Amino acid sequence: MIHVSGYEGAVVNVSCSYEKGFQSSEKYLCKSNCGRNDVLIMTKQPKNNKYSIYDDKKAQIFTVMIFDLQKRDAGKYWCGISLFGNDIYTEVIVDVGQDSCCNSVTKIKSYKKDSVTISCPYESEYQNNLKYICRGARPSICLQQALITSDNKENGRFRLDDDKVSGTFTVNITRLTRRDSGLYLCGVQRNSGLDVFSAVELQVKAIHILVYFLPAPLVIMLIPTVAWIKVYKCTKVRGKTRICTQTHI
Known part of the structure; x- marks a missing residue:
């Protein structure tokens, strides 16, 4: 059995090997019971919109490409080789995963x-x-x-x-x-x-942000204080009597 996996929207390759002596035989990929209507692609018609097939006779491997994978493409397939009498089949399982991640x-x-x-x-x-x-x-x-x-x-x-x-x-x-x-x-x-x-x-x-909270008394100590300077201006009135006025700077 051959097991291949791919993601939705991608391409997957199904490679099927065969024994010497079958180089000239027709190769194909099929589903279900592999009746005439179940054949998806064959080497005498090597390409359509969904599949392509290539037979490397020297390596004795034929490869089917499945394009634009969808969930419905998952399931069981068969690699087939046409013979006089009974054809030769190899089971293929295709898994299709969602091209996204993850639940958590x-x-x-x-x-x-x-x-x-x-x-x-x-x-x-x-x-x-x-x-x-x-x-x-x-x-x-x-x-x-x-x-x-x-x-x-x-x-x-x-x-x-x-x-x-x-x-x-x-x-x-x-x-x-x-x-x-x-x-x-x-x-x-x-x-x-x-x-x-x-x-x-x-x-x-962007940056580390560090916040410091100062105790209220310390904040008060850091507030600039205002110095009050008293200035007296005095003038003589009626002899010895002085009248003084006070200002602040």
Whole structure:
């Protein structure tokens, strides 16, 4: 049995090998009971709007491409080889996943010019699998657009460390900028089927804001005081009697 997986809107390849001696035989892909109306594509008519087929006779493999995958394309297919008498069939299972992620998102915050560490947990069965991280929410293109992978643990401001004991890989990002804000996908490549993902949303703030509250008595002490200077101006009236007036500056 052949098992292939793809995302909605993408293309998936179904590769079917055959034994020597069948190079000149007609090859095809079909569904259901593989009757005449169930044949989707064949080598004598190698392309239509949904499928194409190519027979590499030297490698003894024919490959069918299924374009613009949709949920309805998931299910059981058959690789067929036409023979006199009974044809030869190989069962094919196609899985179609939604090209978006994820049901839950972990949110973290940091500040401009600081560093941040993104933690990505995974199941123990994936200890030796490739890990990676990308930006955005589309699993179908995540690996192709990966910022860093476990095969290349340092890339500019990014560093990836894989702790296989705890089942977590971490990605450290240094010298953060506001442009680093957004959604990230942590990916683990699977040997078969669709990769496994978790989502992290990073918010990078502009600056640290520190607010200090001073005790009221201290605030009062810091308020500039006004000095009052009394000035007396006196004039003689009727001999020895003086009349004085007071002003302030």
